[in-house]
Amino acid sequence: MNIRMILLFLLLAQYGKAQQSTIVGTYQFNLNPMRTFGVKVENDTLRFFEDPNLLRVMYPLGNNKYKVGIVKPEAIVEFVPGKMIVNQGGKDYDCFKIWDDPTFPKAKRAPNRQNGFTRADTLRGKLSPLRSCYDVTYYHLTVEVHPATRTLEGNSLIRFNTVTPFRELQVDLYENMSIDSILYKGQRLAYTREYDAVFIQFPAVIPQGSIDEFRVYYHGRPQEPDLSVSMNGGMLWRKDENGKTFAQIVMQGSGASVWWPNKDHLSDESDSTLISVIVPDDVQNISNGRLRNKVALPGNRTLTEWFVSYPINNYNIVFNIGDYTHFSDTYGDLTLDYYCLPNHLENARKLSAKVKPMLEQFEKHFGPYPFPRDGFKLIETVYPMEHQSCVALGGFQAMNGELERLMSHEVAHEWWGNNVSMKDFADFWLHEAFATYAEKIMLEFTKGHEAAVKALEREPVDNKEPMIGEYDVNHVHYNLYDVYSKGCRVIHTLRSVLNNDTLFFDILRGIQKDFAYQTVTTHDVETYISKKAGIDLSPFFDQYLRTILVPELAYYKKGGQLYYKWNNTIPGFKMPVRVTVDGLYIFIYPTDNWSTIAIKKKDIKVDTENFYVKVKEEKAR
Ligand SMILES: [Zn+2]
CATH class of the missing domain: 2.60.40.1730 (tricorn interacting facor f3 domain)
Known part of the structure; x- marks a missing residue:
């Protein structure tokens, strides 16, 4: 190789380095700014990543374009000043460069049962x-x-x-x-x-x-x-x-x-x-x-x-x-204020049309909006969160059912979380189980009971740890589904056990009224519910909130009798459950000992939609 060639290579290498330094950084996916991508140099090669543990080589194609190693469908990224354009599946996606540093934040550690708890x-x-x-x-x-x-x-x-x-x-x-x-x-x-x-x-x-x-x-x-x-x-x-x-x-x-x-x-x-x-x-x-x-x-x-x-x-x-655009409305005496990014005004207006019917449902079921002096604001943000009187909803890029579901969840927190608030993070279910259940109440209103019950059944319950966390350590659940998904199924089961919607919603409104602007514990709320229901529900709450055991209805048929009992329960657990036998939809009252009722036909169907239970047919004995 002669000296000229070497010089040319050195120049090219310098040029490549300068180019790399403007490309390196963090980019947001404009369609969903919660997603960010990083571009960094490792071993002298540019790497693309969304997960910092999964770096993908970027193969230069010239003209500031790179092919990203092994993604399907194939992705080409192009860099222009201030942004990266990702071409994938025949479409271009804009990603703004938001920071020159390509390192993603790493949590110190989360305080939970899996990691253990510390003095901090x-x-x-x-x-x-x-x-x-x-x-x-x-x-x-x-x-x-x-x-x-x-x-x-x-x-x-x-x-x-x-x-x-x-x-x-x-x-x-x-x-x-x-x-x-x-x-x-x-x-x-x-x-x-x-x-x-x-x-x-x-x-x-x-x-x-x-x-x-x-x-x-x-x-x-x-x-x-x-x-x-x-x-x-x-x-x-x-x-x-x-x-x-x-x-x-x-x-x-x-x-x-x-x-x-x-x-x-x-x-x-x-x-x-x-x-x-x-x-x-x-x-x-x-x-x-x-x-x-x-x-x-x-x-x-x-x-x-x-x-x-x-x-x-x-x-x-x-x-x-943000560069917010604002419009306002009223709902009775309550002021409603909406803030969105200028490009999403039309979507924000569409969404705002759903707000009054939603507030009406929540006021009907939970009681008056708790913060009338402060008004009600709904705001477009990066991430959704129930911020009191200024509810953050995430991005308004796409108007769809998911955004409506999210809105009902976050707005329901004005009652469940903001008006009545947990004293300790261990009782997080008081916020999230009720807010998730509020989504189903809205679904029941807009799509009917059947749709709401089906949505409840689809909730992805993991049941890895009890819904109530550890106290005094700001315990954040490792797996939130056990609080949100199981939580809303447990609340619906409570409603089915009470079998009296007037009473059930009276209790919900009562909690909102009697604990208004207060912080509470699970114990406060469960004691309140038992008292108002006139039933000792402590076995119910102990079972569902403090263990991961799902009650299992065991049954068998013998000589014109149905034998049934609860398995997988804490001592003393008793809970009525509805079954369909002989064409009738009736309550039975299992305990942890075998009980019987007379039946004519062989088929029985346990209502696992409205009761969060499992079922097991056993051999006749
Ligand atoms: Zn929530």
């Missing part, structure tokens, strides 16, 4: 004396969002009522976020940090009954969710179809301390909250509650202040940033 989980999940000594009455969170650097800076005013005298208390802020100072009556407070807990020392004992406040100044780059881990939260930084910032904070499970300093225990909701957010003025911020104030600030920034006049879960307090 106890600090996060337990209502220790350093937390129970004060009751938060008010938060004023002020935060400036910097999309260009994916960072936040701000401060959190925490006003509290002193429950027991203390000199030290705990607030929470993820350890990757920096604390600048903590001020109390103009004086800096000393503090120490351990994992995501911050222990603050006061200059003197704060006496019981006193109302006091302090302010935590902080900054940092909040974690971004590891999408392979259930309920891993953080910042979602995306772009809309016009290339503008489209960003959201979402943190159910991970907790609000992922991005701002607060008492991050579910048992304590502030009575009211002011959320002040500063964003670049080419986009807007929409938070919970009512917009109180909007101010243009120097440096092309805008401040908006949103006031929440009801108690609110910390993980519901949010900002949503």
